[in-house]
Amino acid sequence: MANLEKRELLYEGKAKKVYLTSEDDKLIQEFKDDATAFDGMKKGTIGNKGEINNAISSYLFEYLENYHIPTHFIEKISSNEMVVKKLQIIPIEVVMRNVAAGSLCTRYKIPEATIMEYPILEYYLKNDELHDPMINEYHAYAFGHATPDEVRAINRIASKVNAILKFFFDRRNLILVDFKLEFGKRNNEIYLADEISPDTCRIWDKKTHKKLDKDRFRHDMGGVEKAYLELRDRIINA
Ligand SMILES: Nc1ncnc2c1ncn2[C@@H]1O[C@H](COP(=O)(O)OP(=O)(O)O)[C@@H](O)[C@H]1O
Ligand SMILES: [Mg+2]
CATH class of the missing domain: 3.30.470.20 (ATP-grasp fold, B domain)
Incomplete structure (x- = not known):
């Protein structure tokens, strides 16, 4: 993914930001430290959550791919970002x-x-x-x-x-x-x-x-x- 460029923000959710990229069929998911619970009633942050969740999620998606589970995961590109298939x-x-x-x-x-x-x-x-x-x-x-x-x-x-x-x-x-x-x-x-x-x-x-x-x-x-x-x-x- 050396030359994949991060473009405009497509969607900002409660725990992640999703960006368009230089390739139509790929997105970048950026994991945030923000945390919400109870329907968004409770808000806060968890230190380093973005990095931790990106690491865990990337690892588990790759693990599941080995068992032939089709996932959107393409590649972890930084501590808190992964490239995914746009769905x-x-x-x-x-x-x-x-x-x-x-x-x-x-x-x-x-x-x-x-x-x-x-x-x-x-x-x-x-x-x-x-x-x-x-x-x-x-x-x-x-x-x-x-x-x-x-x-x-x-x-x-x-x-x-x-x-x-x-x-x-x-x-x-x-x-x-x-x-x-x-x-x-x-x-x-x-x-x-x-x-x-x-x-x-x-x-x-x-x-x-x-x-x-x-x-x-x-x-x-x-x-x-x-x-x-x-x-x-x-x-x-x-
Ligand atoms: N591969 C994908 N293609 C398009 N959208 C995705 C993909 N994977 C996740 N999303 C969406 O991106 C958003 C991720 O941000 P998140 O903070 O979880 O949002 P939300 O507050 O809506 O749960 C979610 O709405 C999720 O459904
Ligand atoms: Mg969500």
Whole structure:
């Protein structure tokens, strides 16, 4: 990517900035230190989060590519930037849950850390104004966000990612509690997009259940940056 130029800002989100580049089909994702939670109600920053999340996300996308998961990742080009394929993002957040935490506990009155018999796949509409309401696949078809074939592809990729990453984290004495994925389309192909990081996953130490993810920020547990760094080192330097 030696001669890829960063051009105008396409979109600034809550945790990243997305830039056009000198190549039509490539974008640069720049990871910010900004953190938000509870629908943007809580705002703050986490020291070095941009670099940590870019490092973790780049590593995991590359890892998944080795298992033939189609991802938007092309190359990490600096501490807080990666080049990705430009996609048409499907405005659905796909959540996969292995262990009960967060909204699952409140919505269904299940104690945190309950191990589920079977992973749970959920869909939420990616719409801040509507506060990301939960939907099912029929909403996705009816609203024109994805076809049944596309939803099947998304489900297959999400389940495969879960199987791969569950073992990946288990080998590092970590529990993959849950995670959120985003997908995009290009030329009728579905790709895994966005990021995979402690902002978008819940990950606990296997023995102590110490949280190594954004829940530390959400619930003012302290040691947020330290936990993100610990997770990065346990993922990358294992
Ligand atoms: N490959 C891609 N092509 C186009 N858009 C992408 C791609 N990957 C991620 N995005 C979008 O870029 C934005 C990333 O910034 P983020 O801070 O996560 O935004 P948001 O606040 O909307 O979640 C998201 O809206 C995400 O859907
Ligand atoms: Mg986002």
